[in-house]
Amino acid sequence: MLRHCLVIVAVLFTFCMTPAFSQAPLVADVPAAQAEGGGVAKPDAQSSDYQPTRAEVDAWEDIWAGQRGIINEINAKAMAWRKRVAEETAGLSEASRLHEEEFRRLFLLATTFKDWPNPLEAVSRRIAAIARHLRLIFEPVVLARADAQRLLDRVSQIVDNLPEEVSKGRVSAEMQAYVKDVGQAKSRLTVVVAQYDAALAPFQTMLKRFQETRDDIGARLPLLWTKYYLQDPVVWTDPEVWEEAALRADSFLSGIQLRLPVELPVTLAQWGATALRFVVFLFFTGLLTVLFSRRCAPSSSTARHIFRISLPYLCLGGALIGSSVTGDFFRLLLALGNLVIIMGQVFLAWDLRLLQHPQDREAAAPFWRLIPLMFCAYALLYLPLENLFKLLVWAGLLVVALAVSRRRAVEKFEMLQLENGALEMEPVLLWICLAFALAGLHIYSMALYLLFVSCSLSVELCLGGMSLINRASERLSREGVRSALTRLCIALAAPVVLAAGAASVLLWIGTLPGGLDMLRHYGFQGMNIGGTQFNIIQIVLILSAFYVTRAAVDMGTRFLSHLPSQQGLQIDATLIPSMQTAFTYALWCIFGLFALHSLGMELSSLLMVAGGLSVGIGFGMQTIVNNFISGLILIFSRILQAGDVIEVGGITGIVRKISVRATMVETYDNALIYVPNSEFVSSRLINWTRNSRSVRREIKIGVAYGSDVEQVTRLLLAVANRHTNVLKYPASSVVFSDFGASTLDFVLHIWVRDYDVGVSTASEIRLQIEEEFRKYHIEIAFPQLDVHIRNMPPRLAGGRHPVRRMREKYLVQKKRTI
Incomplete structure (x- = not known):
C-alpha cells in the first residue's frame, strides 16, 4: 500500500507542477490501494491502522476520474488531429508552388538588376509582400502545430516524471491502464507533430530563402545608393550618350510601374489602412497643438504664427510619415511628409528668430526663396529619368534661378548675420552648381545645393531654439526647488534642440531615394576606430549627459554656497569652496566615465x-x-x-x-x-590671515639722549590707544630696546584689527607721535658723529691751509714752465 501511495503522490505532484494542468491535479488509485493494503497510508508510521472516511474516498475518486477524463480527451484530440492533418495541409503544396514560381521571377530580376538600386529595392519590397501573404496562408497550420506541440510537451512531462515502480509494472491494473493511455497519447501527438513538420518544411525553407534574399539586398543597397550618388560624370557632349538616352526613354513608364508598390499603397485594403493611420496621427498631433496653444495663450503675433502656421505644417508632415509606416515605408508618402515638415521648419526657424529680433517681424522668412529650387532638385532625384535628361533640366533650372536672383533685390536684416550671409552666398553657390552640372556632375550639383539649404536651415533652427531657451533661463528666479527643476529641464532641452537641428539635416537625407538605407548603414551602425564604435545615438547621449552634468554642477555649487546661511547648519563658510571643487570634479569624472562607457571603451x-x-x-x-x-x-x-x-x-x-x-x-x-x-x-x-585678520605691527622710535623715558612711554601708549584701528586686546606695549649710538631706541607694538589697514594705521600713528613729541619738546634725534682730535700733525700746524699751499706751489711751477 505504501508503494502505491508513493506512485499516487508522484503523479499528483507532476500534474500540480504542470502549469496547464494546475486546475486538474492527478490523484491516487484509492480503490486499488484499499484492495491491496486495506486503507490509505499516512506519512506517520504510527497511523498504519488509519481508515479513511467515506467523504475522503469520494473526493479522491472524483479527482481521479477527472484526471483520467483529461487523458482520454487528449487521446481523442490526437486521433482527430491525425485525420485532420491531411485535410489542412492539402492545399499548401499548391500555394507554396505558386509563391515559389513568383519568387524565382523576382530572384531573376534581382540578379539582372544587381547593380541598380531602384529595381532591387522594389524586388525586396515585393518579396516581403509575398512572405506576408504566405504566412497568412500557413498561419492556421502553424497555430495547429503549436497547439499539438504544447499538448505533447505536457504529456511528455507526465511520462518523464513517473516513478520507477510504474515502469516496472508493480502497480494495480487501473494504474497500468492509466499509464498506457498516457503513452498512447504521447505517441499519437508525436506523429501529429511530425506530420505538421513535414507539411511546413517547404514553407519554412521558402521563408528562409526569402529572408536571406532580402538580407542580401538590404546589405547591398546602401553601397549601391552610394555608388549611384557618386557616379561618373555624364559626357553630355558625346552623341552616343544622346542615342543611349533616347533608347532608354521608353523604360520610364516601366520603371514607375516597377517602383509603384514601393512608393504607394496598391490594394484597397492598404489605402484604407493608410488613410486611417493618417487621420489618427493628424487628429492626435492637432489636438496636442490646440491644447498647447490654449495653455500658453500666445500674445505676440510671432507666437500666434507659430501655432497657426508652423506647427500645423509639422503636424501634417508627421501624419503623412505616420501613414506610410507599414513595417516598410511607402516612400512617396514618406517623401511628401518630409517635404511638408521642411516647409514647417522654414516657418518655425524664422518665428523663433523673430522672438529674439522682433524688429524684422514684417519681413517674410528669408529661406523661403530657397525652397522652390530645392523641391525641383528632390523631384529630379526621385523620378527614374535618364541622367542626361536630369542634367539638362537641372542646368536649365539653375539658369532660371540665377536670372531671378539678379532681378531680386537683396534684403538686409539688421541683426541676423546668418540670414544675410546665406542670401549673399546663394548666387555664388548657384554658379558653382551650374559649373558642376555643365561638367556632367549633376548629382553632385543637386547634393551641394541641398546640403547648403539644409545646413542653413538647421543652423537657423538651432539658433532660434537656443535663444528661446536662454530667454526662458533669464526669466527664472535663482532660488527655490521649482527653479532648480526648471533649470534641469532647460538643461535637458538644450541637447534636444541641438539634436533636433542635426535631425533636420538627417530628415533631408532621408527624403532622398535610398536615404534611409544610407542613414541606417552609415549613421546608426556608426564607424569603428580601433575597438571604439561611434554612432549618432551615442553622440546624442553624450551631449545630453554633458548638458545635464553642467546643470547639476551649477545647481550643486549654488546649493553649497547657501549652506552656511541655512538655519541649524553649523558649517564653516571656508569649507564651501573645497566642497564645491570636490563636487564639481566628482560629477565631471562620472560624466567622463559615462562617455567612455558609451563609446565602448x-x-x-x-x-x-x-x-x-x-x-x-x-x-x-x-x-x-x-x-x-x-x-x-x-x-x-x-x-x-x-x-x-x-x-x-x-x-x-x-x-x-x-x-x-x-x-x-x-x-x-x-x-x-x-x-x-x-x-x-x-x-x-x-x-x-590664517588665524585671523588682526596682525601685530612694530613702530620704532629713537629719541635724543637726555629725554624723559617714562614720558616717552606714556605718550606712545596714549597715541596707540587713541587710534580706532588699534585693538584694546591684546594691549599695545612699549619696549625700550637699546641705547643707540645717537638715540634712545623704543619699539611700539600695536595690534591692528585688519591686515589691510596695517600700513595706513602705522603711518597715522607715526604722524601723531611726531605731533605729540613736538608738543612736549621731545627731540627725535637723527644720527650724528663727533670727532675728537688729540694730536695735530706738525705739517698741519702752520697758518695756511694745506690745500692752499699746494695750489700756490702748483702755480709757481707753471710760471717757470712758461
Whole structure:
C-alpha cells in the first residue's frame, strides 16, 4: 500500500507542477490501494491502522476520474488531429508552388538588376509582400502545430516524471491502464507533430530563402545608393550618350510601374489602412497643438504664427510619415511628409528668430526663396529619368534661378548675420552648381545645393531654439526647488534642440531615394576606430549627459554656497569652496566615465592609456602633475583659502583663486600673479590671515639722549590707544630696546584689527607721535658723529691751509714752465 501511495503522490505532484494542468491535479488509485493494503497510508508510521472516511474516498475518486477524463480527451484530440492533418495541409503544396514560381521571377530580376538600386529595392519590397501573404496562408497550420506541440510537451512531462515502480509494472491494473493511455497519447501527438513538420518544411525553407534574399539586398543597397550618388560624370557632349538616352526613354513608364508598390499603397485594403493611420496621427498631433496653444495663450503675433502656421505644417508632415509606416515605408508618402515638415521648419526657424529680433517681424522668412529650387532638385532625384535628361533640366533650372536672383533685390536684416550671409552666398553657390552640372556632375550639383539649404536651415533652427531657451533661463528666479527643476529641464532641452537641428539635416537625407538605407548603414551602425564604435545615438547621449552634468554642477555649487546661511547648519563658510571643487570634479569624472562607457571603451583600454600617461608623466609632464597634486593638497588641506593674505617667494598679496594648476594672487599694486601650486608646498609660505585678520605691527622710535623715558612711554601708549584701528586686546606695549649710538631706541607694538589697514594705521600713528613729541619738546634725534682730535700733525700746524699751499706751489711751477 505504501508503494502505491508513493506512485499516487508522484503523479499528483507532476500534474500540480504542470502549469496547464494546475486546475486538474492527478490523484491516487484509492480503490486499488484499499484492495491491496486495506486503507490509505499516512506519512506517520504510527497511523498504519488509519481508515479513511467515506467523504475522503469520494473526493479522491472524483479527482481521479477527472484526471483520467483529461487523458482520454487528449487521446481523442490526437486521433482527430491525425485525420485532420491531411485535410489542412492539402492545399499548401499548391500555394507554396505558386509563391515559389513568383519568387524565382523576382530572384531573376534581382540578379539582372544587381547593380541598380531602384529595381532591387522594389524586388525586396515585393518579396516581403509575398512572405506576408504566405504566412497568412500557413498561419492556421502553424497555430495547429503549436497547439499539438504544447499538448505533447505536457504529456511528455507526465511520462518523464513517473516513478520507477510504474515502469516496472508493480502497480494495480487501473494504474497500468492509466499509464498506457498516457503513452498512447504521447505517441499519437508525436506523429501529429511530425506530420505538421513535414507539411511546413517547404514553407519554412521558402521563408528562409526569402529572408536571406532580402538580407542580401538590404546589405547591398546602401553601397549601391552610394555608388549611384557618386557616379561618373555624364559626357553630355558625346552623341552616343544622346542615342543611349533616347533608347532608354521608353523604360520610364516601366520603371514607375516597377517602383509603384514601393512608393504607394496598391490594394484597397492598404489605402484604407493608410488613410486611417493618417487621420489618427493628424487628429492626435492637432489636438496636442490646440491644447498647447490654449495653455500658453500666445500674445505676440510671432507666437500666434507659430501655432497657426508652423506647427500645423509639422503636424501634417508627421501624419503623412505616420501613414506610410507599414513595417516598410511607402516612400512617396514618406517623401511628401518630409517635404511638408521642411516647409514647417522654414516657418518655425524664422518665428523663433523673430522672438529674439522682433524688429524684422514684417519681413517674410528669408529661406523661403530657397525652397522652390530645392523641391525641383528632390523631384529630379526621385523620378527614374535618364541622367542626361536630369542634367539638362537641372542646368536649365539653375539658369532660371540665377536670372531671378539678379532681378531680386537683396534684403538686409539688421541683426541676423546668418540670414544675410546665406542670401549673399546663394548666387555664388548657384554658379558653382551650374559649373558642376555643365561638367556632367549633376548629382553632385543637386547634393551641394541641398546640403547648403539644409545646413542653413538647421543652423537657423538651432539658433532660434537656443535663444528661446536662454530667454526662458533669464526669466527664472535663482532660488527655490521649482527653479532648480526648471533649470534641469532647460538643461535637458538644450541637447534636444541641438539634436533636433542635426535631425533636420538627417530628415533631408532621408527624403532622398535610398536615404534611409544610407542613414541606417552609415549613421546608426556608426564607424569603428580601433575597438571604439561611434554612432549618432551615442553622440546624442553624450551631449545630453554633458548638458545635464553642467546643470547639476551649477545647481550643486549654488546649493553649497547657501549652506552656511541655512538655519541649524553649523558649517564653516571656508569649507564651501573645497566642497564645491570636490563636487564639481566628482560629477565631471562620472560624466567622463559615462562617455567612455558609451563609446565602448573597456577598463583594459583605460589601463593601457594610464600606463602610457605614466611614462609621459615621468619624462615630460612631471611639473604639471606636481602642480596638480599640490593644488589638490592646497584645496583639501585648507592651507590657503580665497581672501588670505600670503607671502611666498618675496611676493605679498591676496589669494583670489586656487585652481589645480596655479593659484592667482593679487598684489597690492593691483597685479595678478599666477603662482604654481608646487611653490606653496615646497617652499616657505607665510599666511598673515590664517588665524585671523588682526596682525601685530612694530613702530620704532629713537629719541635724543637726555629725554624723559617714562614720558616717552606714556605718550606712545596714549597715541596707540587713541587710534580706532588699534585693538584694546591684546594691549599695545612699549619696549625700550637699546641705547643707540645717537638715540634712545623704543619699539611700539600695536595690534591692528585688519591686515589691510596695517600700513595706513602705522603711518597715522607715526604722524601723531611726531605731533605729540613736538608738543612736549621731545627731540627725535637723527644720527650724528663727533670727532675728537688729540694730536695735530706738525705739517698741519702752520697758518695756511694745506690745500692752499699746494695750489700756490702748483702755480709757481707753471710760471717757470712758461
